[in-house]
Amino acid sequence: MRPRVTGRHDGVHIRRAVARDAKRLTRLVTGSRAYEGPYAPMVAGYRIGPDYIEAHAVHVAVGDDGRVLGFYALILSPPEPPEPPELDLMFVADDVQGRGIGRLLVGHLREEARRAGADAVRVVAHPPAEGFYRSIGAERTGTVAARPPAVMWDRPELTLRVDAGP
Helix, strand or coil: CCCCEEEEECCEEEEECCHHHHHHHHHHHHCCHHHCHHHHHHHCCCCCCHHHHHHCEEEEEEECCCCEEEEEEEECCCCCCCCCCEEEEEEECHHHCCCCHHHHHHHHHHHHHHHCCCCEEEEECCHHHHHHHHHCCCEEEEEECCECCCECCCEEEEEEECCCCC
16 A cells, blocks of 8 residues: 655655554664764664554655655544643654754644644653744743653643644
């Protein structure tokens, strides 16, 4: 089965992730320069499996050459009790950062959240990524406390309005 293309911009298209993307997505996470140094333990041994891809709204940005350039995972909660969707993961390959891939993914994420009936998405960000999320219109709403040993630092909590834009 061929994955359905759901968005396109400047030689990059977005499609729903499929099980065979799992290893590539795992490599994007574990190889990210954003998680070097003190942040490295957070992704050491991290794995995205086919079951995760099937259970959540995971979408990938793919270049015309077929290379996965980035992805996001949106956790849609059941309507009872209603909770806002949450951005669980978002990564862009180090060598293509600054080329609009992240903004393209966020635009797609907003559309997916809107289709799900949400007006906002919760984002618990990696501290160095807060500036990116604020640049796309997310507003800081608080701080999520560290949870040693898995997460050793406090993280910014933000709300990304679905109908707002940078």
